[in-house]
Amino acid sequence: MRIALIGCGHIGTVHSFALKQLADVGEIDARVVTTYDPDASRAEKLAAPHGAIAADSIEDALDGADVAWICSWTSAHLPAVEAAVARGMAVFCEKPLAPTLAECERVGRLMRAVPNQVGLVLRHAPVFANVADIVADGRYGLPMAVMLRDDQYFPNQAMYGSTWRCDVAKAGGGALIEHSIHDVDVLRWILGDPDRVTARTASHFSHPGIEDAVTAGFAYPDGTVATLVSVWHQVMTRPSTRRLEVLFEEAFCWTEDDYLGPLHVETSSGSEVLLGEAPAYAARFDLPEILAKSLSAYAEPARLFLSALATEGTDARGHPDVDVALAAHRLVDAAYRSAAAGGETIVFQPIPGAVD
Ligand SMILES: NC(=O)c1ccc[n+]([C@@H]2O[C@H](COP(=O)([O-])OP(=O)(O)OC[C@H]3O[C@@H](n4cnc5c(N)ncnc54)[C@H](O)[C@@H]3O)[C@@H](O)[C@H]2O)c1
Structure with a gap:
């Protein structure tokens, strides 16, 4: 499974790390292939450890991938979800869905059409x-x-x-x-x-x-x-x-x-x-124990979503999903x-x- 990482700031970095550690210990058959951030230096920094391409536009980033991993700031979620769902891609979107309830409802209508998960990690x-x-x-x-x-x-x-x-x-x-x-x-x-x-x-x-x-x-x-x-x-x-x-x-x-x-x-x-x-696999992360544990709070939901996508394809449902x-x-x-x-x-x- 090919992942486009959209938004390469603080939480994008956490997800980039979690996805890499999961792939390195064989817990997911998925990898980040493209990154996008309007701050190109951020996109390049997160592309490097994956051997991924830092794309010049969100469209180029999504075109080369199967799953959109949306970690941009909140007001940029809706346009990213629109672009990903138009391509029929599975979508992981960070919380909050959008700044206003009306936009959140719009994100909901879009994401419901594809396998989806939201970053309510608790x-x-x-x-x-x-x-x-x-x-x-x-x-x-x-x-x-x-x-x-x-x-x-x-x-x-x-x-x-x-x-x-x-x-x-x-x-x-x-x-x-x-x-x-x-x-x-x-x-x-x-x-x-x-x-x-x-x-x-x-x-x-x-x-x-x-x-x-x-x-x-x-x-x-x-x-x-x-x-x-x-x-x-x-x-x-x-x-x-x-x-x-x-x-x-x-x-x-x-x-x-x-x-x-x-x-x-x-x-x-x-x-x-x-x-x-x-999760037991966190002990195999290439990180000090305390960091491995806190990273697993993000890694485990990601692992479950990517595993469901691998086994159930378009029938996969993430948890928590956009309706939650x-x-x-x-x-x-x-x-x-x-x-x-x-x-x-x-x-x-x-x-x-x-x-x-
Ligand atoms: N689930 C969690 O525990 C958790 C934790 C922190 C942040 N978040 C959420 O993640 C989102 C990002 O927060 P952050 O702390 O990483 O912020 P941040 O400022 O560190 O990073 C946001 C990034 O989005 C980029 N961006 C802006 N417009 C974009 C666009 N159109 N396309 C792609 N990238 C774009 C910015 O350049 C920036 O690099 C927010 O919605 C925030 O609420 C969730």
Whole structure:
């Protein structure tokens, strides 16, 4: 399978690395053959380790490949998806799908026509799979309240070094859509769709339309309540950092690691610690163990999508797919509408048939 890597910045580099490591250890029969970025030096830098061609245009990059791996900034996703789907290519697209809900819906209509996957990588995090299992089997009763705090330094600097995240036309908004779409998706995975959404947002760092502090409240038909707090601050020692707490009727669960855990579970009869495992093949990556583990958070979803494409062809479905991403976008949009209305409660009606 021949991959065109579209967008060669921070996350494009992570994916380039993951795809190369997977191919080198024989976990995928796929390789990056073309790269494209309007910043040609970035495209050339990522083409080199694969022996790939740094194309001069997105069309040239796609023409030589079977799968489009779209890692450009958010407003560039839609045109890239259009070009790839016009060629009948399978599409991996980074989150968020697009800056506005209307454009996200357009991306959804396009991507649904081809095998597709979206970069909501937390769907593959063993720690959240453990929480989802505990909720689903009801072993500790109902989840009464969920608290998810997500904070990171304002990502226009250091490791992220991007200016587009300060531009609402390119990013669609700030901490909520750009980063916490992951959190909204995890809450939806664990708890399903809420029927009430409330939110407040604030901007402290003078980028119009880019909120850097958010609280969002979600209320569910069974009485569960959830609160998301998402902040972009200036504490440079804190890159992406999450803490999840779930208060069940008969247990308290919490984690401060959004990939392997540990997940701490406290009940009246004692405490246990559930630790997730990275895929075994990560030990064969040509990387220090700590880097191999964090890279596998991106490598494993990529491996699953490429394996499905290899075995099922055009019938392959990635996970999470564009419908899962759209369902999270609709919740993000409801939260923005609530915040714009001063925290008014939005009655949320999921699209019937929206999938998990
Ligand atoms: N899933 C995750 O964990 C995760 C993490 C970080 C970023 N992201 C998402 O990935 C996307 C990129 O983020 P980033 O951190 O890599 O940003 P970045 O600024 O590091 O890189 C973006 C790149 O896109 C390129 N670009 C702009 N227009 C383009 C076009 N028309 N065609 C091809 N490339 C184009 C830019 O030149 C730049 O090199 C964003 O949508 C972001 O939300 C996802």
